[in-house]
Amino acid sequence: xxxxxxxxxxxxxxxxxxxxxxxxxxxxxxxxxxxxxxxxxxxxxxxxxxxxxxxxxxxxxxxxxxxxxxxxxxxxxxxxxxxxxxxxxxxxxxxxxxxxxxxxxxxxxxxxxxxxxxxxxxxxxxxxxxxxxxxxxxxxxxxxxxxxxxxxxxxxxxxxxxxxxxxxxxxxxxxxxxxxxxxxxxxxxxxxxxxxxxxxxxxxxxxxxxxxxxxxxxxxxxxxxxxxxxxxxxxxxxxxxxxxxxxxxxxxxxxxxxxxxxxxxxxxxxxxxxxxxxxxxxxxxxxxxxxxxxxxxxxxxxxxxxxxxxxxxxxxxxxxxxxxxxxxxxxxxxxxxxxxxxxxxxxxxxxxxxxxxxxxxxxxxxxxxxxxxxxxxxxxxxxxxxxxxxxxxxxxxxxxxxxx
Numbered sequence: 377x378x379x380x381x382x383x384x385x386x387x388x389x390x391x392x393x394x395x396x397x398x399x400x401x402x403x404x405x406x407x408x409x410x411x412x413x414x415x416x417x418x419x420x421x422x423x424x425x426x427x428x429x430x431x432x433x434x435x436x437x438x439x440x441x442x443x444x445x446x447x448x449x450x451x452x453x454x455x456x457x458x459x460x461x462x463x464x465x466x467x468x469x470x471x472x473x474x475x476x477x478x479x480x481x482x483x484x485x486x487x488x489x490x491x492x493x494x495x496x497x498x499x500x501x502x503x504x505x506x507x508x509x510x511x512x513x514x515x516x517x518x519x520x521x522x523x524x525x526x527x528x529x530x531x532x533x534x535x536x537x538x539x540x541x542x543x544x545x546x547x548x549x550x551x552x553x554x555x556x557x558x559x560x561x562x563x564x565x566x567x568x569x570x571x572x573x574x575x576x577x578x579x580x581x582x583x584x585x586x587x588x589x590x591x592x593x594x595x596x597x598x599x600x601x602x603x604x605x606x607x608x609x610x611x612x613x614x615x616x617x618x619x620x621x622x623x624x625x626x627x628x629x630x631x632x633x634x635x636x637x638x639x640x641x642x643x644x645x646x647x648x649x650x651x652x653x654x655x656x657x658x659x660x661x662x663x664x665x666x667x668x669x670x671x672x673x674x675x676x677x678x679x680x681x682x683x684x685x686x687x688x689x690x691x692x693x694x695x696x697x698x699x700x701x702x703x704x705x706x707x708x709x710x711x712x713x714x715x716x717x718x719x720x721x722x723x724x725x726x727x728x729x730x731x732x733x734x735x736x737x738x739x740x741x742x743x744x745x746x747x748x749x750x751x752x753x754x755x756x757x758x759x760x761x762x763x764x765x766x767x768x769x770x771x772x773x774x775x776x777x778x779x780x
């Protein structure tokens with residue numbers, strides 16, 4: 377793509393340490409690297425926060441600079457005092473923007489603001505905004521959220537719809553949900569699937585075995601479920617369904633390995649697993665680094681993914697990239713991502729899960745076929761095409777803004 381060099385600001389203030397942002401963090405950092413390669417004359421301004429500045433400074437180079445967004449004392453004062461905060465919300469938007477916003481972007485001649493975590497709080501008038509939308513889980517599963525959290529998320533997404541010049545949805549399922557709940561007007565909507573499954577370093581077999589030995593998995597036959605311990609990830613269903621599986625197939629040596637963030641929820645699930653008699657069959661390994669995760673992927677029997685709701689489903693493609701059969705929920709975007717290269721089940725039906733897991737464990741021919749189909753399915757998700765599509769959106773959005 378031939379285009380004038382861009383000055384792109386990327387709002388990374390919502391980025392959290394570790395894995396709390398889920399796949400959005402990996403997607404964002406992967407895009408940052410790929411965009412530099414695809415657009416070698418463009419410059420990038422990373423808007424950072426106090427809690428992530430040190431982590432993000434490692435990405436700085438001659439074309440990438442970090443800018444730590446300051447916490448305005450007055451804004452913090454208003455947020456901490458409810459009655460004054462109420463008054464602040466009643467102020468006209470123009471007055472608030474003068475009180476609380478620095479002209480960070482205009483002062484640096486930024487062409488476009490990219491909001492990969494959806495938040496458009498850092499937008500400035502006259503500078504187009506491109507945001508990513510992931511899911512609308514709080515509207516599909518309201519019981520997983522307090523009424524306050526649901527209201528907050530709805531207002532947050534509504535603001536992002538209104539502020540965005542262009543929106544990238546990570547799946548067609550997400551795009552359809554966006555129109556279902558918000559019906560965006562005069563905004564360019566694109567579907568840009570996530571393709572970050574080729575990021576793994578490629579550990580040697582000796583390194584894989586070393587990592588598995590450290591994790592005490594070197595001689596274990598296990599299914600893998602990488603997911604933060606959010607309610608919609610459906611870990612409790614999986615534990616109960618696995619208990620039923622072992623009751624029906626007591627000679628099975630197939631164990632489970634869970635990885636992910638949210639330590640308090642992990643401890644509660646561990647206690648439940650112990651009470652169910654699964655203490656020796658289910659391993660909770662917390663948040664791991666990339667080398668450890670790669671070793672677990674290479675050593676696992678299969679991916680099991682029982683999620684109730686997904687805007688995409690990155691682990692399905694990762695499993696296929698590692699040549700592992702996939703047993704997936706049939707909810708949300710998962711059939712769109714997995715295509716015919718996965719075995720599906722109803723994530724609320726334990727009998728169906730038990731039946732499908734038995735097939736995965738025992739039918740070698742079917743698993744081989746799934747792996748082959750997985751390699752074919754991956755051709756639909758190319759990292760270079762993903763980054764190119766985002767760059768195309770930035771260029772087109774900038775041109776439209778300049779034409780106004």
